[in-house]
Amino acid sequence: MLTGPGWSPDTRVVRDGPLTWAQHEWVQWIPTDTDTSYEDNICAAVPGRDLPVGQVVAAVRDVLARHEGLRSLVRRAGREDSLQYVCPADDRLDDVIQVMEDEVSFRRRFDTPWRRTCFRIGEQWPVKAVLDAAGGHVRRIDLVVDHVAIDPWGMRVLCDDLNHALRARAAGREPFGSGLAVEQPIDVALSETSPAGRAYQRRALGYWERRLGEIGKALHGHVPHAPSRAPLGRSGEPGRGEFRSCWLASRRAGHAAGAIARATGVSPSAAFLLAFGTAVCAVERSSRAGIFAISANRFSAGAGRSVRKATMTMPVLLPAVSAVSTVSTGSPGAAYRRALADCAAQQLSGHRFANADPYATERMCEEILGDLYKTGVAYPRFSYMDEGVADDLNTLWPAGDAGFPGDEDDRIVTFSPPRPLGARYMMTVLHRPAGAVFSLQWSDATGWGETAEDMLLYVEDLMVWAASECAGAPPAPGGTISAP
Known part of the structure; x- marks a missing residue:
């Protein structure tokens, strides 16, 4: 209140x-x-x-x-x-x-x-x-x-x-x-407001300023792209509410994430984050995207035993997989692994400074990103939860592991009713070995509704391709979005 x-x-x-x-x-x-x-x-x-x-x-x-x-x-x-x-x-x-x-x-x-x-x-x-x-x-x-x-x-x-x-x-x-x-x-x-806390904040805000500067520089001159406004996608129903979401349950993506982790030593969260960044690049017609990944932000034994809200975001600059895989300096697989390793390194360094004053970081976003502030190319959120956190907490798991679709022909993107509150741009991944459930959220104002279904299918395709040791060219996005 x-x-x-x-x-x-x-x-x-x-x-x-x-x-x-x-x-x-x-x-x-x-x-x-x-x-x-x-x-x-x-x-x-x-x-x-x-x-x-x-x-x-x-x-x-x-x-x-x-x-x-x-x-x-x-x-x-x-x-x-x-x-x-x-x-x-x-x-x-x-x-x-x-x-x-x-x-x-x-x-x-x-x-x-x-x-x-x-x-x-x-x-x-x-x-x-x-x-x-x-x-x-x-x-x-x-x-x-x-x-x-x-x-x-x-x-x-x-x-x-x-x-x-x-x-x-x-x-x-x-x-x-x-x-x-x-x-x-x-x-x-x-x-957080003690002398030691203020010293940490100076380092954290310095980190945010550098990272946001890198995002702004990489996206300099980019004109934000907004698809025509179709807030509920091809399968949606009209209704009240400004915020929309859709989700996909995928056995293939869940298995792929595990295979990528075993082959590269990089966490599944980085693989999903890179795939999401690539989908954002495709929708926004850019070769790079700034994503704010959510950090668990718990670095002590006491924090690990606490129920308190601790999650915070951290800025990550990602390339499109379709762009890094065509460079002349190596095979698509080698280029993908470099991009994945860089994504994981940004996550690791960002975790150290995620707990920054949100009023200051939001002001930095507005000042440094300028016209890109709150746009789809530089403002989306990403959240990943594995079975240790999410298994019993979400509403979208199929009824038992057998409920995950088994092959490409079975995949169905489900659109949820509109909501009065939500995220402007966000992807959430819930992952366990049997499969993954990933959902996309957006607001009517962003125009992501037209492309939402293809974005989720594209993320799944990218994960499966990466798990195949990047055999062949990376997949192309679906009909409502085009590669940058």
Whole structure:
């Protein structure tokens, strides 16, 4: 909830402090108190183990006590005055925990009405736990958390902690005791503004300035290209909402990513990122593209045990695979491997400085990129999650590994209903050995709708080609886009 500088929460407070840069990176873009804020909630389902309701309630309380960000209120008042207030763990349990006793069970993961909770983060804790119970015993626990308090990695931590707490309560003991410390958001925020934190920020902002300068120089003179406006693509349906998305489940791309990693020693995320950059180049008719890859941004043991939102972006400059593969200095395979290694190196160096002041980096983007600011060639986001983070958290996995299409003839791009909130340009990849699900998001204003389906198919084709040891020429993009 957005409030004035003099606002204080109408509740008891354990302590208060500033927001982290990662929290600022989120709240600066999200409208306040809207009925669409649920769009980016992060959700998961945890088995209830048929434990008595009382034991499950105690386990949920254990987790809330362990992680301050789940029991905090946020005052949104800009860069300097935003604060978060940590409340006692017992204050709002009745608001957070909802027991659905003997109700019709929602057996499909995430197919629940509470997934669409619009948290008023100035008045409510940013978490809800819904207990699906029968006869006083819990079958399933649905967790819904506002993105200001958690990210996909953090949701995995939350699920692990809740499972640990359930086992402990079932055995009649306390779950966490004096175990290893968990990183808390207020402590992170205070460290970011400490002398050491300010020294880090100087290095981080210097890195961003150099990288953005390289992107601006590489794209100098490029005229942003916007295809004709067809927001839902060939398979779409008309509807309300400015932001669109489509997705593809691909066994071929998932297997290809693993094969590329084994052959090159480079992570699958770099291979997907390079393929996405090539698709962006094709749509925007450019030989290069600036992409902002999302970093997990967790560099300590305490951060690894924290549920807090930590993800931040980092700038990467990528060439089109179709361009690097035709150079005269080597075979298409050798050129591709060089581009892939450079992409991975940029990811690695960028991870070190992803946690930069988002107000400063956004100002740099606008000043340095100029007319390219917020265009498709220099502003897309990219997110990659492997099975260790995403397996139980997303809504798009097929029902079992056998649900992935098996060959090229089966691939189908599915368009989702329009949304009031979303990303201007973004690709998200969810990957496990059995397959990959990758989705594209865009806004009506960008014009990517006409090319969205072919972009996803092109990414899949590029991954399969690279996994074949780059046999032959790289694939050409589909009919609605053309190679730069």
